[in-house]
Amino acid sequence: MWLRLLVQWALFFWCLLLGIQLGLFVRHFQSGGNAPYYPRYPGVEAFLPIGALVSLKNWLFNGQIDPVHPAALVLFLTFLALALLSRKSFCSWFCTVGTIEEVLWKIGQRLWGRLWQPWFWLDRLLQSLKYMLLIFFIKLIVLDMPLAAVRGFLAAPYWAMADIKMLHFFVSLAGIPLVTIVLLLVLSLFFRNPWCRYLCPYGALLGILSFFSPARIRRDPAVCIDCGTCSKVCPARLPVDKKIQILSPECTGCLTCVENCPQTGALAMAVFKRPLPKWVFPLLVVGIFASGVSAGMLSGHWQTSLSYADYRRLIPLVPMLGH
Ligand code: SF4
Ligand code: SF4
Structure with missing residues (x-):
């Protein structure tokens, strides 16, 4: 992105x-x-x-x-x-x-x-x-x-x-x-x-x-076409196309998977399960x-006292x- x-x-x-x-x-x-x-x-x-x-x-x-x-x-x-x-x-x-x-x-x-x-x-x-x-x-x-x-x-x-x-x-x-x-x-x-x-x-x-973050990558299996692109491009090598949501501590929120997903609405960063528009x-x-x-x-609490x-x-x- x-x-x-x-x-x-x-x-x-x-x-x-x-x-x-x-x-x-x-x-x-x-x-x-x-x-x-x-x-x-x-x-x-x-x-x-x-x-x-x-x-x-x-x-x-x-x-x-x-x-x-x-x-x-x-x-x-x-x-x-x-x-x-x-x-x-x-x-x-x-x-x-x-x-x-x-x-x-x-x-x-x-x-x-x-x-x-x-x-x-x-x-x-x-x-x-x-x-x-x-x-x-x-x-x-x-x-x-x-x-x-x-x-x-x-x-x-x-x-x-x-x-x-x-x-x-x-x-x-x-x-x-x-x-x-x-x-x-x-x-x-x-x-x-x-x-x-x-x-x-x-x-x-x-x-x-x-783990405690309300923000998670979420996949909608009803829209997803199982192309596997999200997993292929994920720098953390997470099996995004096999999960509904990504809870792994390896997920860095880089949004590479979302950017590369060819199916609109299949994959998004979501907060409390609500998908966010890409810019949010x-x-x-x-x-x-x-x-x-x-x-x-x-x-x-920014400048040093020295x-x-x-x-x-x-x-x-x-x-x-x-x-
Ligand atoms: S946001 Fe980045 S690290 Fe997290 S699942 Fe998507 S591609 Fe992988
Ligand atoms: S890239 Fe999108 S459409 Fe393809 S498997 Fe992943 S979520 Fe499904």
């Missing part, structure tokens, strides 16, 4: 811009103030989901919204709300990793004329990896991390510089992380979405929440995202933090 591609690529270039802007922001401080100053945009905190989980625990149990990276929590909650209301749409509409993987498997499909898929048992086994990773993080942070440790983490310089550490990680990629990323990129030319399908704990969490679901997805971000901004002086003091320490 062209609208989804538009949103995906707008978000992709926006994230690229945020990364470049963060790099220029850091360069200003590293140059001792000689390089021009560029502001840092809080949107980069979307890339701190583990810290956001700690922040969520702090909010729920200590009653405080972390002022250092409030946008991390706002965006995390926005994406959870997206999953609850509009399935795992974060993955196919907003996630930059999902966008890169989608481009690669489409290139692979063109190059080789087909894509591969693991045997059924191996596919299921590999899919369980992302749930294991999710359980690991839930146990580590939600269950085992004492509230005092939560407060300590959020007050530490490591958390204050988490976005800048992440930038360093990506610009100085080497060793095992580099090999892993290259391997995943190469695999994406042969298999659909290996990271999203098998390894992403964020996607696993959103998929579980999407994209509006819902973008509207939830915009509302979440606006709520964060208007409530004063000052220019804090960054001037902490940025030189970044290479030492966490070692």
